[in-house]
Each structure stands twice: as C-alpha cells, then as structure tokens.
C-alpha cells in the first residue's frame with residue numbers, strides 16, 4: 407500500500423452518469439482485481455473508495471458513477487490534473503487454476519472489479535460468461551467491455567438484452583448450460599445477496615465485492631464493518647481490510 411499522486415490522462419463519460427477515469431502512475435505492488443484505491447478529492451474531508459477497473463503497464467483505471475459531491479468533482483477533472491490516492495487496498499478475488507468455467511455477475515458500477523478480473527483471466531484457458539445488469543441501455547458502459555467474452559445483458563426496462571433482474575438471467579443460464587465452477591459478483595447489496603442464494607442453491611462457490619460508506623479505508627476506524635459468520639455466530643469485519651471481497655457463504659445478510 408502506498409499514497410501516490412496519480413495524473414489523470416483520460417476522464418470520459420461512457421454512459422448516463424458513468425465515467426471512466428484513467429491515470430498515469432500505477433501502484434507497487436500492482437493492484438489485483440477486487441482491490442480498491444482511496445482517492446482524496448479537493449475540499450472533501452473523507453477520501454472516496456473506488457474499485458480498480460484495470461491496471462496495465464503504468465496506467466490504472468476506475469469506473470465511477472456520479473452520485474454526489476465527490477464524484478461530481480471527479481467528473482470535472484481534466485487530463486493533466488493530479489489526484490492523491492492510497493492503494494492498492496483490501497483483498498482481491500481468489501482465483502484457482504482449476505476454475506475453468508467462470509461467471510461474472512455485475513450490476514451498475516459493480517462491474518468495475520469484474521472488468522479487471524475478466525482482463526486478467528482472459529488468455530488463461532478460462533471460459534468467461536459476463537452477466538451485466540443495468541437500469542437501461544443508456545446506462546451501459548459499452549466502451550469498457552473487453553472483447554472476446556460472452557456477455558449476457560439485462561436491463562430493468564428491457565431496452566437492451568433481457569428485461570428483468572440479473573439474478574434471473576444467471577439462474578436461467580445455469581438451467582440451460584449447467585453450473586459454472588465459480589461466480590464472482592459486484593454491485594448493489596440486493597444483487598449480491600441473490601448471488602449468495604444462487605451459490606447455495608446450485609452449490610457453486612461465489613465471491614462478491616461489498617460496498618459500504620467508508621472513512622479511513624485502511625482498517626483503523628472500523629467505520630465500514632459488516633457482519634461475517636464465524637464458528638460461534640458472527641462478528642463485525644472491516645470491508646476495507648478483511649474485504650471488500652467475501653465468500654457469500656460467510657456473509658450474514660440483514
């Protein structure tokens with residue numbers, strides 16, 4: 407983990423409220439899929455966490471949705487400006503060589519760490535099916551989607567892909583094509599909980615990247631805790647430190 411000034415080299419609007427920011431200046435050690443960076447934004451006391459959506463050579467990318475003050479400021483950044491970021495933070499998605507048939511299921515900006523994972527897994531003799539759920543066609547960041555991967559789209563209004571929610575598409579796909587070796591997920595808690603249910607129903611391991619409001623990002627403040635099952639019940643664990651990636655069978659959903 408290190409703190410670094412990253413130079414913005416591209417800040418592009420990809421879809422409704424959805425931006426891709428690319429930086430010159432990657433981290434040492436390099437970020438792994440599932441890890442995040444904690445960005446200092448001018449005028450805001452707390453840094454803002456974003457999953458790494460890609461890191462190659464000396465370039466690092468995040469995919470972000472404009473939802474409030476911080477992301478509005480990010481959206482106005484121009485090439486050449488710098489942002490201070492701490493990273494790479496948190497635990498990455500576990501990858502096991504024998505998992506050859508992999509499902510990625512992401513909703514909204516939850517696709518960010520999965521794009522990075524897809525990039526790392528492609529070329530590794532792994533069959534990837536990427537389920538991408540969005541509100542409507544206008545919210546899909548087509549430009550960032552890696553080539554050579556089978557995508558299954560769902561939109562809530564049916565304007566692109568299947569109409570409906572992502573978990574139903576995943577279940578339907580399993581029904582037709584059989585179980586994958588593993589499911590990786592990102593996105594709203596409701597979707598991640600459903601991925602947990604699919605994992606149980608079909609006896610497939612599943613790992614999801616949880617999000618929560620976060621303060622320090624480095625495990626000191628315990629502001630981002632979530633309930634994780636233990637042998638004797640459950641205990642609070644830090645999304646920034648023990649997570650953000652957790653095995654769905656360990657998450658105690660409220």
Ligand SMILES: Cc1cc2nc3c(=O)[nH]c(=O)nc-3n(C[C@H](O)[C@H](O)[C@H](O)COP(=O)(O)OP(=O)(O)OC[C@H]3O[C@@H](n4cnc5c(N)ncnc54)[C@H](O)[C@@H]3O)c2cc1C
Pocket residue numbers: 442454455456457458468469470471472473474475476477478515518519616617618619620645650
């Ligand atoms: C580990 C991790 C990875 C993340 N990765 C991404 C990513 O790749 N792309 C992306 O767009 N966002 C990501 N987020 C969420 C992102 O950090 C927030 O959207 C961002 O901090 C909002 O800042 P803001 O100042 O614009 O919004 P604020 O003004 O702080 O808040 C605006 C609204 O967004 C809600 N909100 C803010 N943060 C969160 C959060 N963490 N979870 C749920 N609701 C929130 C607030 O409750 C409020 O309603 C991630 C969060 C975590 C913890």
